[in-house]
Amino acid sequence: MADTLLAIRGLSKRFGGLLASDRIDLDVARGETHAIIGPNGAGKTTLIGQLAGDLRPDSGSIHFAGQDVTRLDAPHRARRGLARSFQVTSIFREFSALDNVTLAVQAHAGRSFRFWRSARSEPALREPARAALEAVGLGARADVLAARLAHGEQRQLEIAMALATEPRMLLLDEPVAGMGLDESQKMVRFLAMLRRRITIVLVEHDMDAVFTLADRISVMVYGRIIATGTPSEVRGSDDVRRAYLGEDRA
Amino acid sequence: MAISRRTLALVAGGALLALVPPIAALTNQPFYLDLFRRMMIFAIAAVSLDLILGYGGMVSFGHAAYLGIGAYAVGIPAFHGVDNGWLQWGLAIAASALAAAVIGAVSLRTSGVSFIMITLAFAQMLYYLGISLETYGGDNGMRLAGRSRFGGPIDLREPAVFYYVVLAILVLLLTLGNRLVASRFGMVIRAARSNEVRARAIGFSPFRYKLTAFVIAGGAGGLAGALLANQTEYLTPDFMHWTRSGEIMFMVILGGMGTLFGPVIGAVVLLLLEDVLSALTTHWQIILGPILILVVLFAKRGLFGLVAGAETRDG
Numbered sequence: 001m002a003d004t005l006l007a008i009r010g011l012s013k014r015f016g017g018l019l020a021s022d023r024i025d026l027d028v029a030r031g032e033t034h035a036i037i038g039p040n041g042a043g044k045t046t047l048i049g050q051l052a053g054d055l056r057p058d059s060g061s062i063h064f065a066g067q068d069v070t071r072l073d074a075p076h077r078a079r080r081g082l083a084r085s086f087q088v089t090s091i092f093r094e095f096s097a098l099d100n101v102t103l104a105v106q107a108h109a110g111r112s113f114r115f116w117r118s119a120r121s122e123p124a125l126r127e128p129a130r131a132a133l134e135a136v137g138l139g140a141r142a143d144v145l146a147a148r149l150a151h152g153e154q155r156q157l158e159i160a161m162a163l164a165t166e167p168r169m170l171l172l173d174e175p176v177a178g179m180g181l182d183e184s185q186k187m188v189r190f191l192a193m194l195r196r197r198i199t200i201v202l203v204e205h206d207m208d209a210v211f212t213l214a215d216r217i218s219v220m221v222y223g224r225i226i227a228t229g230t231p232s233e234v235r236g237s238d239d240v241r242r243a244y245l246g247e248d249r250a
Numbered sequence: 251m252a253i254s255r256r257t258l259a260l261v262a263g264g265a266l267l268a269l270v271p272p273i274a275a276l277t278n279q280p281f282y283l284d285l286f287r288r289m290m291i292f293a294i295a296a297v298s299l300d301l302i303l304g305y306g307g308m309v310s311f312g313h314a315a316y317l318g319i320g321a322y323a324v325g326i327p328a329f330h331g332v333d334n335g336w337l338q339w340g341l342a343i344a345a346s347a348l349a350a351a352v353i354g355a356v357s358l359r360t361s362g363v364s365f366i367m368i369t370l371a372f373a374q375m376l377y378y379l380g381i382s383l384e385t386y387g388g389d390n391g392m393r394l395a396g397r398s399r400f401g402g403p404i405d406l407r408e409p410a411v412f413y414y415v416v417l418a419i420l421v422l423l424l425t426l427g428n429r430l431v432a433s434r435f436g437m438v439i440r441a442a443r444s445n446e447v448r449a450r451a452i453g454f455s456p457f458r459y460k461l462t463a464f465v466i467a468g469g470a471g472g473l474a475g476a477l478l479a480n481q482t483e484y485l486t487p488d489f490m491h492w493t494r495s496g497e498i499m500f501m502v503i504l505g506g507m508g509t510l511f512g513p514v515i516g517a518v519v520l521l522l523l524e525d526v527l528s529a530l531t532t533h534w535q536i537i538l539g540p541i542l543i544l545v546v547l548f549a550k551r552g553l554f555g556l557v558a559g560a561e562t563r564d565g
Contacts, residue, residue: 052451078453090451092444103441106434107453113462114434122434165452 320475350468506552
């Protein structure tokens with residue numbers, strides 16, 4: 001791979017008797033959209049958690065943009081350009097949509113030990129936040145309380161927050177889960193627009209989304225990556241079919 | 251833009267407090283001057299607690315510790331003949347901010363019930379430390395040798411002058427607090443209260459912001475303690491007792507968490523109720539309890555929400 005942004009080596013994580021990550025090796029190239037699929041309980045979310053810095057691996061290493069980030073916590077990784085969305089929507093519910101994104105811009109800008117000036121009156125925070133909301137199609141909903149947004153809009157808001165931190169990589173944990181057909185198609189179209197510009201690691205059960213978006217796909221079963229390849233390679237693999245696609249295609 | 255109910259309530263409240271001394275003088279009721287001064291001192295403590303409780307979600311059950319530290323920072327120097335107010339009050343703020351830094355550094359690593367219990371435990375430790383200070387009266391406490399001295403026209407022995415000093419500090423704290431909670435710093439602690447996992451995921455490390463807020467609140471609580479020692483001209487470890495911490499927390503909840511102005515109303519109403527009800531019966535807390543429960547159940551934003559309307563809340 002010419003230009004590797006994320007390099008995972010020998011990553012293992014055990015929860016009691018369950019080996020959730022079993023010596024995972026994975027490279028993600030800059031600009032690539034890499035989907036991770038697999039049956040429930042395969043360890044996909046555990047892997048995302050370790051990449052984001054919420055979970056400590058028992059062994060192995062994670063290099064991001066050439067630097068070892070294995071021991072960095074989540075905020076530090078976020079500041080280095082690893083942004084994420086959660087499997088269960090995670091937003092600041094008591095704040096407006098615009099405030100949510102403003103906070104993300106502020107987190108990215110650093111310098112939050114400022115005590116006097118109103119953060120809401122700072123164009124340097126507000127304007128990029130508005131732009132990110134427009135980008136995901138929430139421009140007209142800027143002043144709505146995040147808790148009052150529809151489910152699909154909340155997922156879009158999460159993406160807007162991630163984008164507002166100007167990330168080098170997006171970690172998306174089931175971005176279209178729980179969405180209606182319309183919403184989910186809108187989200188896939190939007191993510192397709194981001195391809196190439198931002199490197200994306202995507203966990204998703206919706207196979208239409210995966211095969212539309214992914215440059216490469218890794219298949220996880222029981223904590224191990226059993227296959228990595230282009231969508232057509234993965235679709236054609238008998239191992240994968242047996243392990244996964246057959247049973248979960250619905 | 252029409253003047254909001256909130257602005258109207260604030261102006262009316264401020265005018266009311268400013269007019270207490272002339273009214274007390276005209277009606278020849280110096281007692282009210284004393285009572286309202288006491289209310290405002292507790293309001294300062296309650297507002298400082300609201301900064302971390304209402305905006306930061308830090309349920310500190312030991313806020314009276316700073317009240318006590320501030321009081322002793324006035325009383326101990328006074329006992330040794332040092333009556334300079336700048337020095338005493340400066341010491342009160344510095345010592346309680348330092349204590350808050352230590353308590354916060356330990357307790358902020360936990361959350362939920364553990365956080366409440368650790369802050370409570372620290373305050374109780376300081377309470378027993380106060381009892382063990384035999385030189386300074388032990389568990390009986392001691393009389394304050396004299397009120398803090400500032401020179402010039404600021405003579406705290408003048409009841410009205412002392413009153414306006416307290417009012418000025420309260421207004422200053424409310425002004426600073428209002429800027430703070432809307433600033434970048436304030437947005438970080440409010441975001442961490444709203445959703446800490448999300449705050450971390452976008453790149454905030456909440457601990458140092460929370461600790462800073464905790465220290466600011468502690469320092470302001472210490473200043474309230476310095477004022478309280480001057481108010482009562484007496485200091486005892488009881489200032490730090492956990493029931494006192496509970497009282498301050500009641501003021502915040504009663505007035506409205508996360509409103510800053512609400513705790514002022516909370517302090518005024520709670521002390522007023524205490525005063526009125528305790529004149530009726532010695533079991534006045536039996537009446538106070540249900541009132542508090544009703545407010546918590548039916549006035550989501552406390553008394554301030556009832557006065558100012560519900561439109562003011564965000565984050």
